[in-house]
Amino acid sequence: MAQKFIADTSILFDYFQGVPEAEFLKTAFAEGVICIPTIVRYELLCGVKSKKHREQRIAFVNECHTLELTDEIADTAAQLFSDLRNKGVTIDNEDILIAATALSYRLPVATLNRRHFKAIENLEIYSHIKGGSKSHP
Secondary structure (H helix, E strand, O other): OOOEEOOOOHHHHHHHHOHHHHHHHHHHHOOOOOEHHHHHHHHHHOOOOOHHHHHHHHHHHHHOOEEOHHHHHHHHHHHHHHHHHOOOOOOOHHHHHHHHHHHOOOOOEEEEOOHOOOOOOOOEOOOOOOOOOOOOO
């Protein structure tokens, strides 16, 4: 079985839109190695207009490993935020929570938006992704 990893919201959006760089998620889903932090579930379901698409996304995330937000993760996220702010780096709170979850579980993050995550020390980026989408350099 392949290594478990955290899928960030951007790569899941790209997967649902058929972006070729995110197609590896089809195999990962079948192997049961995708982990979804609670914040990713929230982001994925926000703004879904179609009942059909909402149900599809809920079915997808329900089959993934859910990683709940814990006090430890919140504390790690707060420290990351402070450390990054002291360096003059701003990253969305959602991405900080995803990174803190990854660090707490010692899992890599699969993302096509590496720019947001590269500033976080000791965070492993999932390496089996080729290229990047136009919207996520």
